[in-house]
Amino acid sequence: MTDSKTSLNKDKIKFLLLEGVHQSAVDSLKNAGYTNIEYHKAALNEDELIEAIKDAHFVGLRSRTQLTRKVFENAPKLVAAGCFCIGTNQVDLQAATEHGVAVFNAPYSNTRSVAELVIAEAILLLRGIPAKNAGCHRGEWQKSAEGSFEIRGKTLGIIGYGSIGSQMSVLAESLGMRVFFYDVINRLPLGNAVQCKSLNELLAKSDVVSLHVPETGATKNMIGEREINAMKKGAILLNASRGTVVDIDALAAAMESGHIAGCAIDVFPVEPKGNNEEFQSPLRAFDNAILTPHIGGSTMEAQENIGFEVAEKLVKYSDNGTTITSVNFPEVALPSHDKVHRLLHVHKNVPGVLTAINKIFSESDINICGQYLQTNDKLGYVILDVDRAYSEMALEQLRKVTGTIRCRVLF
């Protein structure tokens, strides 16, 4: 260990970046002094990931990499994971927490990109453009107004009125749509949007239904045969949330029968592992289905912003222990620690740990220059700034405290 701001020289701290995260992330890390970066353009499978992550302190991923419990068990040095995207369902958050690994994401950087895409898709589908476009490519000429509608005056039903859903709501109203939404929590309606009391109410009212919920146990197959039948005949379904949310076979059947007039699907229950693998889906058979390869958040603007945002969060955590916006750690914004050494103690949030920590300091000569504590339901996170001469001794003592998950020192 050397006398730098971190417990290791910065060039010894390894960042494993996967799935071609934007160059802005690499630049940000390098500008902050972190040069030990292993960069992969694609996702790694579990075995490859276990090999690459075994000496990594930080990992950066997007939606495809699965950070499973087994991966955490084989990543002894890992202190944080950065999801360069919104969703964190690809990370076993419970395992991350149990291993004391802080997880970060970029909760807003691609919000607008998704909202713009789904609005565009709604306009195209209401006009029957995907099928007309496919016809023209085959040499057909289908000039007709039959089945083509303006978006103005139509009813949009948004399921999940969070960042993306509410952004979509604003765009849709500006185009003259009437907006209803359904959410498990009461959300402030923007503009003239109205919250529905039930999913069924929303499905029965909407000409266009758009899904913006996270992947959870409760959203799995949230739209199946029953829900599709509850939609208006001739309605349109948009899904740019997660592939597990819609029962694709039920949707394919409704497309076949014409009950659903068109759909735009960006996410699938099973997605190809890479750009070289064939995409399989029963929806390929339908000209009136817009199928996109999980690119809702894939714009140059979003990817660049995400790169900066998540890299900055990882740098702050590495440099001084700040955990603001972490999805699993107690959130603490910390000042710099120029003249002292900083101890970061992550422990199970169970009775007795704080008493044990305070006992160590009350029974020793170690002078505490600053102390911060934050907890959530699973974890306690104690930060102690101490005189430089005592940090190694304090670290040794703290590691012995029952309930300790991880303890390290920033020099």
Ligand SMILES: NC(=O)C1=CN([C@@H]2O[C@H](COP(=O)(O)OP(=O)(O)OC[C@H]3O[C@@H](n4cnc5c(N)ncnc54)[C@H](O)[C@@H]3O)[C@@H](O)[C@H]2O)C=CC1
């Ligand atoms: N296709 C793509 O490339 C992208 C997809 N996404 C997906 O979009 C999802 C939504 O993103 P945000 O709007 O940023 O998330 P958010 O967390 O801001 O909003 C999600 C909303 O869904 C609601 N919700 C949760 N469970 C529900 C349920 N069972 N029924 C009804 N409502 C429920 C929540 O209360 C919340 O209001 C992400 O979790 C991610 O999976 C996000 C970005 C890009």
Ligand SMILES: O=C(O)C(=O)COP(=O)(O)O
């Ligand atoms: O932000 C999200 O949740 C997404 O789904 C985008 O995923 P991606 O970074 O494009 O693999």
